[in-house]
Amino acid sequence: MKKTKEILKKIYILVGKKRFSTPEKIVLSFLAIIVIFALNFFLTKWSVSQKKQYPVTNLIVPPLEDAALKTAVTVSASKTLSLPESAKIRDPFLPSKNTELALTDKIKAKPELNLKISGILMDKDVPSAIINSRIVKIGDVISGKTVVDIEKEAVILMEDGDLYVLELRKK
Incomplete structure (x- = not known):
């Protein structure tokens, strides 16, 4: 008031x-x-x-x-809902298992290549590898094969849709 x-x-x-x-x-x-x-x-x-x-x-x-x-x-109002056991949650930032299986099906297990890896340089921007004394990056072509990916221990090459893995051999 x-x-x-x-x-x-x-x-x-x-x-x-x-x-x-x-x-x-x-x-x-x-x-x-x-x-x-x-x-x-x-x-x-x-x-x-x-x-x-x-x-x-x-x-x-x-x-x-x-x-x-x-x-x-x-x-039942107090019952909580849960996912069925068959439904699995996966990390959306990782590639799906189906993609990994599709890539591994195309990769040749033991190709006979005349290519030898001398070293792999893992730079955060542009990784590169030394193959047959030549420095290559992703997208480069060596002996008719295109460099698709460079990992810590291997280099993946592609020729005519077939994938080849060159592994770094530790001495």
Whole structure:
């Protein structure tokens, strides 16, 4: 109540030295109170901290007409859902196993190549390898084979759609 009186005094001062009649004072006071309550209502209604979330404790299922369906429906609100055991979660950033299998099917196990790896240079930007005393990078062609990938221990080459793996031999 004190706040309302203070607000009314401020309004009276802001309006000026004009003297209001008693009915005008009552109307102004009434309008000021309505504005205060409206602001309070909208601020509390739209406030994020005032929103309440109620947990679902009971689930209401409408009655079913068919007797066979009535027996088949069972509902439990506290039951948690889980993935079936057959569903496996995988890392989306790793290639799928199907892709790996497809690549390994195309790779020749022991090709007879006249290529020899002397070393592999693993640079973070552009890895390179030394094959037959020549430095090659991904995309280079050596002896008709294109360098597809350079790994820590091997170089993968491709010729006519066939993949070949040259492994680095440790001495």
